[in-house]
Amino acid sequence: MSSKGDILEKIKQNQPSSISELPDLSALGMDTYENLDKYKAVLDSIGGAFVEVKDYDEVINYINNNYNAEKRKVTTLPELAEIAATNWANDDPHNLKDVELTIVKAHFGVAENAALWVTDELLGQRVSVFIAQYLAIVVNKKDLVPTMHQAYERIGNQEYGFGTFIAGPSKTADIEQSLVLGAHGARGLIVFIMD
Amino acid sequence: MAGKIIEHSKAAEIFNRDIKREEWHDETLWLVREKRDKAAFQIPEWELLRETASQIKNNVLSNIHQYLQDFEEQAKKNGIIVHWAADGAEHNKIVHSIMEKHGVKQIVKSKSMLTEECHLNEYLTEKGIDVIDSDLGERIVQLRNEAPSHIVLPAIHLKKEDVSETFHEHLGTEKGNIDAKYLTEAARLHLRNTFLTRKIALTGVNFAIAETGEFVVCTNEGNADMGVHLADVHIACMGFEKIIPQRKHLGVFLRLLARSATGQPITTYSSHFKKPGDGKEIHIVIVDNGRSTQLGREDFRNSLKCIRCGACMNTCPVYRRSGGHSYHNAVAGPIGSILAPNLDMSKNADLPFASTLCGSCTNVCPVKIDIHQQLYKWRQLLVKEGYTPTTKTIAMKGMASVLANPVIFDFAGKTARFIMQKAPGLVSNSFNPWYKQREMPAPPEESFREWYKKNSRESKEKNNEQ
Amino acid sequence: MESLCAFPNKYLNMKVGLFVPCYVDQFYPQVAIATYELLQKLGCDVSFPMKQTCCGQPMANSGYEHLTSGCDANFIANFAEFDYIVSPSGSCTLHVKDHLHDEKNEQLAAQIRTRVFELTEFITDVLKIEKIEGNFPHRVGMHESCHGQRMLHLSQMSELNEPYFSKPGQLLSGIKGLDLVSLSRKDECCGFGGTFCVTEEAVSAKMGQDRVKDHEDQNVEYITGGDMSCLMHLEGILKRQKSPVKIIHLAEILNTI
Numbered sequence: 001m002s003s004k005g006d007i008l009e010k011i012k013q014n015q016p017s018s019i020s021e022l023p024d025l026s027a028l029g030m031d032t033y034e035n036l037d038k039y040k041a042v043l044d045s046i047g048g049a050f051v052e053v054k055d056y057d058e059v060i061n062y063i064n065n066n067y068n069a070e071k072r073k074v075t076t077l078p079e080l081a082e083i084a085a086t087n088w089a090n091d092d093p094h095n096l097k098d099v100e101l102t103i104v105k106a107h108f109g110v111a112e113n114a115a116l117w118v119t120d121e122l123l124g125q126r127v128s129v130f131i132a133q134y135l136a137i138v139v140n141k142k143d144l145v146p147t148m149h150q151a152y153e154r155i156g157n158q159e160y161g162f163g164t165f166i167a168g169p170s171k172t173a174d175i176e177q178s179l180v181l182g183a184h185g186a187r188g189l190i191v192f193i194m195d
Numbered sequence: 196m197a198g199k200i201i202e203h204s205k206a207a208e209i210f211n212r213d214i215k216r217e218e219w220h221d222e223t224l225w226l227v228r229e230k231r232d233k234a235a236f237q238i239p240e241w242e243l244l245r246e247t248a249s250q251i252k253n254n255v256l257s258n259i260h261q262y263l264q265d266f267e268e269q270a271k272k273n274g275i276i277v278h279w280a281a282d283g284a285e286h287n288k289i290v291h292s293i294m295e296k297h298g299v300k301q302i303v304k305s306k307s308m309l310t311e312e313c314h315l316n317e318y319l320t321e322k323g324i325d326v327i328d329s330d331l332g333e334r335i336v337q338l339r340n341e342a343p344s345h346i347v348l349p350a351i352h353l354k355k356e357d358v359s360e361t362f363h364e365h366l367g368t369e370k371g372n373i374d375a376k377y378l379t380e381a382a383r384l385h386l387r388n389t390f391l392t393r394k395i396a397l398t399g400v401n402f403a404i405a406e407t408g409e410f411v412v413c414t415n416e417g418n419a420d421m422g423v424h425l426a427d428v429h430i431a432c433m434g435f436e437k438i439i440p441q442r443k444h445l446g447v448f449l450r451l452l453a454r455s456a457t458g459q460p461i462t463t464y465s466s467h468f469k470k471p472g473d474g475k476e477i478h479i480v481i482v483d484n485g486r487s488t489q490l491g492r493e494d495f496r497n498s499l500k501c502i503r504c505g506a507c508m509n510t511c512p513v514y515r516r517s518g519g520h521s522y523h524n525a526v527a528g529p530i531g532s533i534l535a536p537n538l539d540m541s542k543n544a545d546l547p548f549a550s551t552l553c554g555s556c557t558n559v560c561p562v563k564i565d566i567h568q569q570l571y572k573w574r575q576l577l578v579k580e581g582y583t584p585t586t587k588t589i590a591m592k593g594m595a596s597v598l599a600n601p602v603i604f605d606f607a608g609k610t611a612r613f614i615m616q617k618a619p620g621l622v623s624n625s626f627n628p629w630y631k632q633r634e635m636p637a638p639p640e641e642s643f644r645e646w647y648k649k650n651s652r653e654s655k656e657k658n659n660e661q
Numbered sequence: 662m663e664s665l666c667a668f669p670n671k672y673l674n675m676k677v678g679l680f681v682p683c684y685v686d687q688f689y690p691q692v693a694i695a696t697y698e699l700l701q702k703l704g705c706d707v708s709f710p711m712k713q714t715c716c717g718q719p720m721a722n723s724g725y726e727h728l729t730s731g732c733d734a735n736f737i738a739n740f741a742e743f744d745y746i747v748s749p750s751g752s753c754t755l756h757v758k759d760h761l762h763d764e765k766n767e768q769l770a771a772q773i774r775t776r777v778f779e780l781t782e783f784i785t786d787v788l789k790i791e792k793i794e795g796n797f798p799h800r801v802g803m804h805e806s807c808h809g810q811r812m813l814h815l816s817q818m819s820e821l822n823e824p825y826f827s828k829p830g831q832l833l834s835g836i837k838g839l840d841l842v843s844l845s846r847k848d849e850c851c852g853f854g855g856t857f858c859v860t861e862e863a864v865s866a867k868m869g870q871d872r873v874k875d876h877e878d879q880n881v882e883y884i885t886g887g888d889m890s891c892l893m894h895l896e897g898i899l900k901r902q903k904s905p906v907k908i909i910h911l912a913e914i915l916n917t918i
Contacts, residue, residue, distance in 0.1 A: 003281035003291060007435070012260045014491030022440065025348045025447065028240060093425055097391055108253040112450070113460030126472060127424035130417045130464075148446040148461075154441070161273075161470035166447075167461050170417040174332035174348065176355045177223055178375035183431045184386060185329060185417025186462065208863040217867070225846070232819070320845045341908040390737025510820065512850050549861060551868075552722065553855025554811035556821035583724060591725040598683065598715040599731025608687035619676035628859040632866035636688045643681055643690035644711055651697070653708050 029149030071100030206521030230458025269408025283313030307399030344519030391421030677741030751809020795917035798838025
């Protein structure tokens, strides 16, 4: 027995008698700055790290030099097949619990808050970017937009089952406002900003 | 946890007995207000953003009947199962029934103030369900058997020592180790196991989009995502006012939310849920619980615009000096004080008076709710409905007759000054609450009007004429 | 006095009614005297209707707005004849501007509401005087009373991302020797709040004590502001603490012209 009818009826009776207009959003998002510089500065301020790279070879080099070779790595990028597993998308997501590093690509990044937009198709498994101890995301320089308004223009009517903006590593300040990086998601985020 | 309600003024007095702790609480939250300011002042179009968000929410409230139906239609198309709950009790039953259907006795939750409002945890626990709150602040208060004191910073009233003690008792951490990193790591390991083993996960909803049937959950910790992506069933609970019309409106709200709440440009994760994963379920429970009544109150309808950022609490000089628990409501502070009387006037009649009407809250509200004006209007309504003490009403009626009559007023003033001069002890004593921590003003020889009679140009002219 | 008056006849046709808050009349007459003298020096034809009492705010803010019709009627009876009604109080002015009503003559009440001004906004917006050339060589902290600031917009609010302005500050900039300090919390409420000061005594007193401390940390000699209610509350605390800091109303500083 659903309360839907009752609730909707009550809402209909109680909502204001006329509909107020939706505002125009076109005057927003007008801040102008150098997207790349802004992106890097904000990412740094929120505990993330970045490396500017030319191509995937540089990414591979960086990972080899900075992450333990013994530890498990997964990726959805075929270009990185030599350093990370690529055939795990159909596994039980729980099996990813021992992953040290997940490497994915983002559709684009947002300069004002250093967020990166990823969806199902780029994640392999939805949990992949949360469950790993560390996270690396590749984004192209030309795919940096200034604000969230341009971000949603870019998303447009994109179809996805799941999508998320990721801005920096997971964090909490719940213990007496002391900021700690690495709550339940990734302890660290590195963004490869690619030419 | 439920018990006799302590009125705000009494709870605040108790809170102020430990003055060092009160000052720490006040200073800590003031810093959060300052962080908000810093973030807001970096956006030149900040005030335009607020105005835009306010107008979007005004539109939502005026068309919510349609938007909710649109949302349900779209969500269903995407495979989301939609439930409707008239009140907290029904909401709790629905959540429990989903669990029963799956034969599951354990649940992991991420932050949802709505479920606090409905007392879901108590209900499920009574039914033999093991509930774990995965937001670190919520987990801390859960282990301490306390309610969260702030909608965004649930454990803001606790010091490192308190957390250390709690974790030592429940998680086996080193006694006396108050290092935040150490304690967070312990929580990470403890809760990671929870995420990996629980089949049903519950989240709140920050925004639900009518246009597409998707909803957004924002966290810094990643606990909501860890819970739901590893579970088979995701239950999302929302008050029906969380609806927004179109996906692009998220651009406005996601720019405002974290900046207003904590001074961050955005939360670490802003997850958009549109379709369940293969073989999984997403349920959404749309809850009324008094909101439709509030919608019908013209003076208070705008309180439903709230996006639960907590900025009003951080700026409120009274909240900072009395703590969230003194508001005896899931949502405390200024916004809580205009929402709670709608839920229960008798229980919450004290809340709109726990304010000096300074108006700071209204200025920080990202959706421009006229909080201080609603506080004033609730006062009028509560008095009219008879929820203030009779003694106050008698005193006020007395005051009104003195103040309306110039002769009596003059006399009363003269008498007061006379008494204060000749018998100050009658006024300056422990029965006079003003006198507890303040001296009374010194009574002057003559009032202004007495001076004016003798010395004004007007009076002198009159005297010269005579 | 005449030689100091920069505007001898300019406003003489403008009849100004002085509206004095009830507690100022009875306990702080010097503030009303200063306001009266200041307005005269600025060239106004100002008088004080003797039968005025109170604006009704203490009752209205406590939820008893419906009992204030007597106060409203008395206000209208006393002030209807004036071109302008000026008060050295932001909160009393605000209350009248927002809440003055007369069932029998709502039009008149509405009209009167447009003529009511707080002292500093009257000087800057109506008399269009930019600053007051007075003399007060002291270190002073200014308390921003909430109603005047946030609701009458006498000065910019710290929460908003908007350009700074301050009507009282502007007037004070002409006062010789005045050393106006900067506070750590620019515009936090003092905690008076009407009946709040006794119904929530603990928080009210703490808020006042914190406000006083902010000023004392800046080594002020005086705390000033536009509302005697705030200052009365702060003075009560200062005296209890046996502090040498004194309170003084803006009108008294401006009246050194």
